[in-house]
Amino acid sequence: MATLTPTLTLASTDIFAGQPLNLSVTDTLTVSAPMTDISRMNTNDNIGNGAGIIIPDLQQDTYYVYIKHTAVLASDGLTAANAGDDFVTLSNADGEAGSELLRLYPGEFAFFPLAPADGTDGGVEVGGLKVTAASAEVQINYGFWKRS
Amino acid sequence: MATLTPTLTLASSDMNGDVLNLSVTDTLAVLGQVTTKQVVATTSGVVFAAAANYTKSFVYLKNLSTVAAEIITIEKADSGDEYLFLGAGEFAFFPWASLVDLALDAATGSPVLEVRIYQEAAA
Numbered sequence: 001m002a003t004l005t006p007t008l009t010l011a012s013t014d015i016f017a018g019q020p021l022n023l024s025v026t027d028t029l030t031v032s033a034p035m036t037d038i039s040r041m042n043t044n045d046n047i048g049n050g051a052g053i054i055i056p057d058l059q060q061d062t063y064y065v066y067i068k069h070t071a072v073l074a075s076d077g078l079t080a081a082n083a084g085d086d087f088v089t090l091s092n093a094d095g096e097a098g099s100e101l102l103r104l105y106p107g108e109f110a111f112f113p114l115a116p117a118d119g120t121d122g123g124v125e126v127g128g129l130k131v132t133a134a135s136a137e138v139q140i141n142y143g144f145w146k147r148s
Numbered sequence: 149m150a151t152l153t154p155t156l157t158l159a160s161s162d163m164n165g166d167v168l169n170l171s172v173t174d175t176l177a178v179l180g181q182v183t184t185k186q187v188v189a190t191t192s193g194v195v196f197a198a199a200a201n202y203t204k205s206f207v208y209l210k211n212l213s214t215v216a217a218e219i220i221t222i223e224k225a226d227s228g229d230e231y232l233f234l235g236a237g238e239f240a241f242f243p244w245a246s247l248v249d250l251a252l253d254a255a256t257g258s259p260v261l262e263v264r265i266y267q268e269a270a271a
Contacts, residue, residue: 002163008156008241010208010264015150015178023264025210025239037164062233066158068172098224101231103245109172111156112240115221115230143158143170147235 001148004029004064006111029064031145038066038143042074043088043133050093050130054142055114057093057128062147063114065129067140071106074137081106085135093128101129106138113147152176152206152266154241176206180267186212187261189220189254193228196263197250204246205267210239213259220261221253234261 007026015021041047041054049056055063069088073079083106090110092099102110117127131140153175160168180203187196197207211220211234222232222240228251232240236259244250244265252261 002160004163004168005159006156006239007159008154008208008239010241011153011155012151012178015152015182015266021152023208027237027239029238031163035163037166037168038158038170062235066156066170092229098248099229100245100247102242104243107174108243109154109156109174110240110242111158112231112242113233113235113238115223115233145163 001030001032004031004145008111030148031064032148033146035145036143038141040139040141042137042139043131044074044137052132053093053128053130055093055129055144058117058119059128060116060119062116063144064147065114066111066143067104068109069104069106070139070141072139074139077139081138082135086138087134088138088140089132089134091130091132093130095130095132150178152178156241176266177268178266179270182267183263183265185263187252187263189252189259189261191254191256193223193225193251193253195225195249195251197265199246199249202246202265202267203269203271205244205265207244208239208241208264209234210262211236211259212262215257217255218257218259219255220259223251223253224248225251
């Protein structure tokens with residue numbers, strides 16, 4: 001087992017009149033394998049679960065997930081992604097319609113505990129995690145850690 | 149133009165042979181509504197952010213409970229697709245395309261969910 005310490009700050013000086021925003025939250029999470037360190041992939045890469053699938057279907061554990069759209073195309077790892085068209089959709093591992101969890105536009109990131117699968121395909125659980133490019137394939141950074 | 153600056157750090161010294169010390173930040177435009185509220189979860193799913201009431205937004209959620217069993221599930225609707233599984237004290241931050249409603253459901257008890265929604269566009 002290991003300890004993962006996530007800290008998030010949200011700051012703004014102009015979001016409210018006369019009231020700055022300066023929120024900071026942290027947590028101490030106990031995690032165990034399977035897990036990753038920070039990794040990088042193209043949205044159509046197969047890291048062992050199928051193209052674009054980060055966490056396979058039917059996983060009955062909770063995973064803490066970090067994912068960031070790096071804002072570059074997968075074709076060369078250098079060319080800037082289109083800010084409006086080249087977003088990434090996160091869905092269940094089957095990529096089923098209606099399972100869309102969120103969208104990441106270039107430069108955006110997310111951190112969340114993914115709901116576990118209930119062990120059946122087609123249940124109410126999301127069931128794993130898959131990234132799908134809306135247009136051109138892009139690169140993402142990601143990490144996941146199993147809640148222990 | 150109002151901006152929101154989120155910064156996430158992930159740290160661990162005992163995970164691998166290498167030390168994890170990630171820090172990412174972004175500068176986000178927030179021209180629209182900002183919602184800051186606390187919602188009491190029950191074992192019946194309740195929508196706390198209706199997709200029809202927002203356009204693309206950035207969402208922060210935290211389960212304020214300190215009771216381990218009081219897990220809050222974030223789902224599409226009552227008994228709908230389940231997305232997030234927030235244990236006591238856990239938080240999440242993500243861009244929400246506002247294509248589906250966000251509802252909450254408690255495994256047990258009445259844990260409180262802190263909700264902050266920052267809408268990108270003015271309308």
